[in-house]
Amino acid sequence: MVLTLLLLSVLLALQFGGGNTYSWDSATVIGLFCGAGVNAIIFIFWERKMGEQAMLSGPILRQRVIWTGSLFGMCIMGSMIVTSNWLPTYFQAVKGEGPTMSGVHVLPSILSQVFLAVGSGAAVSRFGYYLPWASASAAVTAIGNGLLSTLTASTSTAAWIGYQIVVGSGRGAGMQMGLIAVQNAVQPSQVPVAIAMIIFAQNLGTSIFIVIANTVFSQTLTSSLPRYAPSVSGQAALDAGSGAGAVRNLVIGHEEELDGVLRSYSDSLRNIFYFLVGLAGLALFLSTGMGWKDVRKTPKGKVTEDALTEEESVPEKGEV
Template sequence: MKSNAKFTPSDQYLVGPKLFTLLGSLTLVTFLVCLDTSIMGTAIPRITSEFHSLPDVGWYIGAFTLASATLQPLSGKLYTHFSTKVGNAFSLGSVTPLIVWQIVFLTFVFLFELGSLLCGVASSSAALIVGRVVAGLGASGIVNGAMTMLAGAVPMEKSPVYTGIVLGTAQMGIVAGPLIGGALTEHATWRWCTLSYVLFTSSEADVGSIAGFYMNLPIGGVAAALIAFVPVPERISKSRFTISLIREVIPDLDLFGFTLFVPSSIMLLLALQLGSGGTYAWNSSTVIGLWCGAGVCAVLFIFWENRMEDKAMLPGKLLGKRVVWTSCVYASCIITCMMTASIWMPTYFQAVRGNGPTDSGVHVLPSILSQLVVVIGTGAAVSRMGYYLPWALTGGIITAVGNGLVSTFTASTSTAVWIGYQIVMGAGRGCGMQMAIIAVQNAVPPAQYPVALASLVFFQNLSTSIAVVIANTIFAQTLTSTITRYVPSISPQAVLDAGSGASAVRALVPPEELDGMLRAYSQSLRNVFYFLVGIACLAVFASLGMGLKDIRKKSGKSEGDVVMDEICEDGKKSEEP
């Protein structure tokens, strides 16, 4: 299909109340995704104890991110070929704006909420993982869609500060997640951690009723309704929605590539999971078969993608650009460090220090708050100074140092130390969090924004799903060996089955052997953060290829000042057709 998309400079950027409304609605939906990344962390130790499923820890996050990764490229294609607003795609005549829904966008949000409900009613670890898969499928189109709309709504040189506002404010979900998750897990049940998404998104929340879930208006629907009142500019012109357009677009979605990628990823994660969890030996025919199957599918996928060229799920020409592929690597490293730490920091506070879920949620706030403050500050700094590379490089270095410092935590680490080291780690992640998005937006033409951003988020989710399973493998293997050394009276499998909750860990051994148990947990966590140090160092090297570019020159400006009163301006446009 030949794309009819072309850059339309006559599109007018948003200012005043319309810009404020768009920013608010996009922040609402990205808040949900951010909440999901952190609310499970403090609940995981209790979940592993209830389901006797410590080897499944990697899947609670990995299933979500893998499912999200599988649909990321397809969501990018959808946002490329179809208007982000149904009102732009259909001829609706005099129909009231209240029913002009963003069908694609809202569908992703609905899937996300449905997955959350499935998690809340899960009766086993496997059922919980299925719910996480459904939620991940929904999340796949949320951040990409939000960033695509934002890219068309504001001038490119001002995009960093607005991206920082949306992502930074949405990351309040990361701040609230551990607190909410810990409190619900300790004083009610961990199941409310997943059902809380439905609570937050329900106007008359009777979460026990399936009918109520379908009837009540989710927060994503509220956000889409708000956007319906805002004429979000399209950076490229798009055809109206017709059946013939669907027939033309389907071949461009690369569904065959999709069917090759999914089994390859699943077999890879299964091989890591089954081998590390003790279910099968690493040299068993099952694990070896999974490795071989993953490799064959991966080779076929690469061959097919190369053959499809520009129609590929992951276009080779696009990913071949140095700025694009190095940005993908960089973003993957930073998000991997954040997501993996969000799992294992609560485990440290609960298993090693003996804190409850609520306290562990409070204790991880130093890293989250420092990340939140820095991500907003660096967005404004890039808009003013024009260069993103220094911040990307600095972010990678500080993240590596921060993870290295956290790896020294033991049962006797002082409060001042664990607070200070977490602040360093969070500041590093915040410094680099949005730099890859800024780099990619300034490296590709507007017609490629959706696919480029989808590819970026795709690699973030894919790398995270693999990394959390690898981290879980490192933890489980180290714990198995150190338990044998420090607490020989107990079976390593019994420790894995018990989970990582504070009471479960302490119930396994008599008081005189507890020090050995805590030492084994500390060393296992230390090796996980060693792994993250290596990931952060890779981010440092990747940042060097992201390009030293002054993004202010895109619009011919030599000054980088960003006028923040645009949010408060009246309906004047910054550009006239």
């Protein structure tokens, strides 16, 4: 209950402030943030009191691989969901495509993501190490989101397809790495709890990152429209949504300002992808704490090289 109130307060504060429902310095938004802080303190003390029966087990959560793997998974999953949510907006609002074609146009990122998710999982099973894939995933995802931030109304088809392949490959390469790291960092009896933690982190991060992205978009759009399309109000643009027809109806009677409206939408999406670049950069930093560990299972009866070395170092009976 306390955690629910905490999350609800944070999300409502971001939604109200970012959506221009209330100003950031209003009593409502400030009160929600203060309420979230109080609930956070209560939740921390309650979890400490519950000990091993806590929802977020302290002894498990304090392990470096657990919290870095969970946060890494949060960043990668958040990047995936936010990008999937806002790329169709680019194709509809900026490119003028319908809902069906905007769905078709995001297939390059989806297919490359699926391919790399399967390929990276197989590679870890074969070679045993997940850390290179986690770090490469974060780096490529950052590069891909940086490329997506350059999208404009004049971006060529080859360019936006290539950009999506890059970002989809990055996300796919790291999707499973947090789970793999967490599962191999705890005892078998603790695996369900550890997996629950990382899934909780992913869902929590996704909820927060989507609200932040909405806030970035709405704030940028309402501030850029007066510069590029003075006759269009920011609130009217927010109310219109991202449909191709609705966006273009905003300039009826002022058709010469259409390019300015499209630029405002492009700038708003650009700032979202900047945010995702930072998120991927954080994932790259977190990946360094996930540990360098060979997760391949040793067949029964097979002596590993380390074990063989230890055996050879023990003197035989009677040997000095």
